[in-house]
Amino acid sequence: MAEFALIAPLLFLLLFGVIQVGLLLAAQNGLVNGVRDTARRAATYRINQDSFDVTTFSAICDAVETNLTDKLRGEIPGFTSTQLTRTVSYDWRVNPDGTTYFLYARVRATYANPLYIPLIGRFFPGAVGNTLPLSASEEMRVENPALSPTSPVTETCAT
Numbered sequence: 001m002a003e004f005a006l007i008a009p010l011l012f013l014l015l016f017g018v019i020q021v022g023l024l025l026a027a028q029n030g031l032v033n034g035v036r037d038t039a040r041r042a043a044t045y046r047i048n049q050d051s052f053d054v055t056t057f058s059a060i061c062d063a064v065e066t067n068l069t070d071k072l073r074g075e076i077p078g079f080t081s082t083q084l085t086r087t088v089s090y091d092w093r094v095n096p097d098g099t100t101y102f103l104y105a106r107v108r109a110t111y112a113n114p115l116y117i118p119l120i121g122r123f124f125p126g127a128v129g130n131t132l133p134l135s136a137s138e139e140m141r142v143e144n145p146a147l148s149p150t151s152p153v154t155e156t157c158a159t
Contacts, residue, residue, distance in 0.1 A: 030075030032136045038068040039138035042105035061157030083112040089156040100146035108137040
């Protein structure tokens with residue numbers, strides 16, 4: 001009994017630590033998958049110069065951000081949207097001809113994944129309190145006709 005009392009805390013810390021690492025890997029995999037699917041969705045919008053008025057661009061941003069939240073809710077165990085920080089942007093880049101532009105849809109997300117086991121956070125650099133920030137980003141080209149704005153910009157959805 002005395003030997004078990006000495007070894008039990010270490011045994012349970014290792015056992016629950018393995019479970020926590022499994023949950024972290026599942027959350028990271030879900031975050032990457034959700035961000036990738038959302039970037040694919042963001043790249044399907046046919047965006048031109050007229051799309052950047054407040055109403056149209058706001059509707060696009062809302063649809064993309066809702067898609068991300070819905071994807072992550074199904075992908076990350078115990079997902080809470082209040083712990084998610086996201087950025088959706090459309091970056092203008094020059095075509096090889098040097099006179100026209102195309103767009104890249106970029107989705108970035110950081111999720112403060114909860115650590116359920118006390119003391120486990122001390123083994124992970126970057127852990128803040130009882131959470132470990134996980135992040136993922138993806139960008140995909142928007143296949144639009146060539147754009148010719150007066151000056152290229154980056155349009156970012158307000159979060």
